[in-house]
Amino acid sequence: MSALSDTASPLYEKVKDFVLANIGSGKWAQNARLPSENDLVNSLGVSRMTVHRALRELTSEGHLRRVQGVGTFVAPPKAQSTLIEVSNIINEIRDRGGKHRAGVILLERIEHPAPAIIRAFEFDQVKPVDHSLVVHFENDVPVQLEERYVNPALVPHYLDQDFTSIATLEYLQRCTPLTEVEHLISALPAGPEQARLLQMPERDSCLVLHRKTWTGATVATVNTFTHVGSRYSLGSRYRPT
Amino acid sequence: MSALSDTASPLYEKVKDFVLANIGSGKWAQNARLPSENDLVNSLGVSRMTVHRALRELTSEGHLRRVQGVGTFVAPPKAQSTLIEVSNIINEIRDRGGKHRAGVILLERIEHPAPAIIRAFEFDQVKPVDHSLVVHFENDVPVQLEERYVNPALVPHYLDQDFTSIATLEYLQRCTPLTEVEHLISALPAGPEQARLLQMPERDSCLVLHRKTWTGATVATVNTFTHVGSRYSLGSRYRPT
DNA sequence: GAGTGAAACATGTATATACATGCCATGTCA
DNA sequence: TGACATGGCATGTATATACATGTTTCACTC
Incomplete structure (x- = not known):
């Protein structure tokens, strides 16, 4: 009666x-202490070296x-990729000081089968997709427009999110064990x-x-349009291990 | 008579x-085959598990x-960071097909003590710095302006580089064992x-x-101005291990 | 009560051993 | 000459064992 999966992957991968499952489910919260190696040896029925390797790799991966x-x-x-601080515009406005006010308006929120434009983004073509359009304000002046295509099945409680208080990219970053990220940055005339x-x-x-974010085969896409005049910029810092 | 260092670090680190020393010195060239684990066991005098761990970690680190x-x-x-494909505009033009021509003009090239603007970039304030200004053309139309501040001491043979044939960012990426990278992307009106x-x-x-690239304490900076009308974009793709 | 030392316990490293898995070259047989 | 089997060798995994190193706790002593 082991708690490990019965797939064909190696033992240390199962560990x-x-x-990761216990972390993801919230059973082991942030900063919580895990069972010791010997505890895991007893409860999982594998050798200590195997447990040790699993924990060591998870450590080097930042988990x-x-x-x-x-x-x-x-x-x-962890900062799973570069560009994570990108576009966290709510925080940026907040950091500018007390006299600035950040605001958000949710313009549109529909769930619909994937249209052509979304299929082009390689979404899972069967399930409906949550499409939302959000405008960020600073002092009642719109500075950024966010257009999101997210598969709600992918992100737990995505539909319950309060867009006005939580930076969406940050939230997505937290919840999705992303396998790949693609960024494309360009400057285009406004339509x-x-x-x-x-x-x-x-x-x-x-x-x-x-x-564009991959989690396995499913994809989430966020397009962010920033008014040049607003002088916001997108930044990232990367520190290799 | 072991080939390993005699520092206090663990054995697998010495391996x-x-x-890495053999790779760095060029003794083991790119794509060359290393001695087998058993060979290394015999020549280095450590157990196979230790050799195996060292090689496994170097593999996961991309070496x-x-x-x-x-x-x-x-x-x-290895692609040491994201955004590495960024701004490799020579390749991008070449990939567009045969009818396009890439060109480069080196406008200015001086070595001078760091002025205020460079000190602001946290350069080593003592040594002179190579400052160059390069314009990239496509079909005789300028599409990109590169402004570089590089400490020549940092990059071997930097001054001998042929800017017209080699993408500079690619070259810098290759040569500098970077410890940190910072990107800032913005859209600004042209001065x-x-x-x-x-x-x-x-x-x-x-x-x-x-x-902005750190290598230890020294910094190299490249500013790239791309004409919006040229419709070039900057992209990156990141695939976590 | 304060300080000390040792036990208990945690992770970290190193080794020997065994077997699994994948690739390739060699040799045999048709 | 071609197809196939096989052995050799490479990496990959799993385990048991031993010891090293760092932290906490707790009992004992002064």
Whole structure:
């Protein structure tokens, strides 16, 4: 009666999956202490070296934190990729000081079968997709337009999210064990709809961030249009291990 | 008479250092085959598990490529960070097909003590810095302006580089064992000089990539101005291990 | 009560051993 | 000459064992 899966993957992979599942389900919360290696040896029925390898790899991947003589702990959500701070515009406005006000308007929110434009983004073509359109304000001036295509099945409680208080990219980052990320950044003249929503002249430039996230075979896409005049920028910092 | 260092680090670390040293010195060239695990066991005097761990970690770090039943090989220089394909505009133009021509003009190339603007970039303030200004053309139309501040001491043979044939970011990526990378992307109206060099109206938008690379304490900076009308974009794809 | 030392316990490393798995070259047989 | 089997060799995994190293706890001593 083992808690490990019965797939064909190696044992140490099963141990890793077991640990990740417990973290993902919330059973082992952030900074919580894991059972010791010997506990896992007893409860999982594998050798200590196997457990040790699994925990060591999870540590080097950033999921765990280990302290010799003390124990193993769930690491805070890691910066899984670069560009994660990108477009967290709510925080940016907040950091500018007290006299600025951040605001958000949710313009549209529908669930619908994937149309052509979404199929082009390689969405799972069967299930409906949550499409939402959000405008970010600073002092009642629109500075950013976010267009999201997210498969709700992928993200737990995605539909319950409060878009006004939580940065969406940050939330997605937290919840999706992403397997691949693609960023495309360009500067394009605003189309009619973008110009209307951002209250800007129609041919003025938008800074566009197209972000595509894979989790297994499913894809989530976020397009962010930023009014150039707003002088926001997108940044990232990467520190290799 | 072991080939391993006599520092206090663990054995498997010494094996890793030994392998990396042989790769770095060029003794084991790219795609060359390494001695087998058993060979290394005999020549280094450590157990196979220790050798195996070292090689496994180097593989997961992207330095080696291993094929079961075949052997271990020196991996091609890894994509050390995301955004590496960024701005490799020479390749992008070449990939568009035969009817396009890529061109480059080196406008300015001086070595000078770091002025204020460079000190602001946290350069080593003592040594002179190579400053160069390069314009990329497609079919005689300027599409991109690159402004580089590089410490020549950092990059071997940097001054001998042929800017017209080799993508600079690619070259820097190859040569510098970077410890940290920062990207800042913004869309800004072109200033007088940028407008003149890119032959564009002065207030039209530029897509600007500011790239700052640390190697230890020294810093290299590349600013890239792309004319929005050229419809080039900056992209990256990240695949976590 | 304060300080000390040792036990208990955690992770970290190193080794020997065994077997599994995959690739390739060699040799045999048709 | 071609197809196939096989042995050799490479990496991959799993285990038991031993010891090293760092932290906490707790009992004992002064």
